[in-house]
Amino acid sequence: xxxxxxxxxxxxxxxxxxxxxxxxEILSDLVVVTxxxxxxxxxxxxxxxxxxxxxxxxxxxxxxxxxxxQQPIKTASK
Amino acid sequence: xxxxxxLSAAAVAGLVAFGASAQESVTVLGPSLFxxxxxxxxxxxxxxxxxxxxxxxxxxxxxxxxxxxxxTAVTFVNRGTLHLVRGENDKAVKDxxxxxxxxxxxxxxxxxxxxxxxxQHRQAEAISxxxxxxxxxxxxxxxxxxxxxxxxxxAGDLKRAYLDYRKAAELNPSWEQPARxxxxxxxxxxxxx
Numbered sequence: 001x002x003x004x005x006x007x008x009x010x011x012x013x014x015x016x017x018x019x020x021x022x023x024x025e026i027l028s029d030l031v032v033v034t035x036x037x038x039x040x041x042x043x044x045x046x047x048x049x050x051x052x053x054x055x056x057x058x059x060x061x062x063x064x065x066x067x068x069x070q071q072p073i074k075t076a077s078k
Numbered sequence: 079x080x081x082x083x084x085l086s087a088a089a090v091a092g093l094v095a096f097g098a099s100a101q102e103s104v105t106v107l108g109p110s111l112f113x114x115x116x117x118x119x120x121x122x123x124x125x126x127x128x129x130x131x132x133x134x135x136x137x138x139x140x141x142x143x144x145x146x147x148x149x150t151a152v153t154f155v156n157r158g159t160l161h162l163v164r165g166e167n168d169k170a171v172k173d174x175x176x177x178x179x180x181x182x183x184x185x186x187x188x189x190x191x192x193x194x195x196x197x198q199h200r201q202a203e204a205i206s207x208x209x210x211x212x213x214x215x216x217x218x219x220x221x222x223x224x225x226x227x228x229x230x231x232x233a234g235d236l237k238r239a240y241l242d243y244r245k246a247a248e249l250n251p252s253w254e255q256p257a258r259x260x261x262x263x264x265x266x267x268x269x270x271x
Contacts, residue, residue: 018236022133029267029268030237030240030265030266030267033236033237033263033264033265033266034236034263034264035231035236035240035262035263035264036262037195037241038228038231038259038262041237042228042230042255042258042259044080044192044193044196044224045190045193045218045221045224045225046123046159046163046190046193046217047123047186047189047190047217047218047221048116048119048120048122048123048155048159048186049116049151049152049155049156049184049187050116050118050152051110051112051113051115051116051149051152051153051156062247063247074099
């Protein structure tokens with residue numbers, strides 16, 4: 001009975017560790033983090049969006065041709 | 079006389095051909111307003127300077143009532159970028175929010191709104207936007223991790239900042255900035271066992 005309980009606890013602990021996020025594991029592993037002040041000239045990166053060229057856009061908006069719908073094969077009833 | 083007949087026949091043939099092709103497709107000469115706005119935003123991002131007519135171009139592009147959802151979203155992102163470069167963070171946030179409203183899957187809109195929010199010292203909202211951009215499989219994930227690292231750092235969460243700088247360095251080893259930021263950190267680990 002004790003053996004079964006122990007096995008169940010071990011399985012539960014193992015699956016818990018498996019489901020924990022990788023970041024959480026690393027976070028708990030890090031003990032002390034200090035950082036020197038960030039230089040003022042370090043800037044975040046803005047990402048302008050690319051406009052699709054007009055021709056490509058028009059093509060993308062063209063509806064796709066209708067797919068051939070396969071009709072069920074009629075079988076002659078005897 | 080024969081020559082004139084030949085010429086007119088050729089002209090008629092040309093007109094017929096032109097008419098047929100005109101019905102089939104519309105050829106756009108030169109870049110569209112959307113593309114011009116996009117180029118202006120890209121240049122502003124590179125140089126940190128907004129040209130005299132750039133905002134007008136993007137305003138005109140936003141005003142196109144017949145534009146598609148995709149064009150609208152992209153144009154709001156690009157006008158927002160111009161506002162951001164000019165330091166007009168309120169206007170930038172509004173434009174990026176409009177872009178997200180038009181296309182909630184446009185990852186760059188979340189990244190850029192995160193940048194604008196961070197400039198307004200709204201780090202928690204910025205971090206949320208960067209995380210959303212990453213969940214949408216953004217094209218340059220290294221840049222978004224870098225941005226989120228800065229937001230975490232400004233929010234005082236140095237551990238998560240460190241992890242994001244590290245992720246940015248891992249995704250783009252040739253980019254010097256993440257490695258430079260990592261060098262500022264002093265990290266200890268729990269002893270094994």
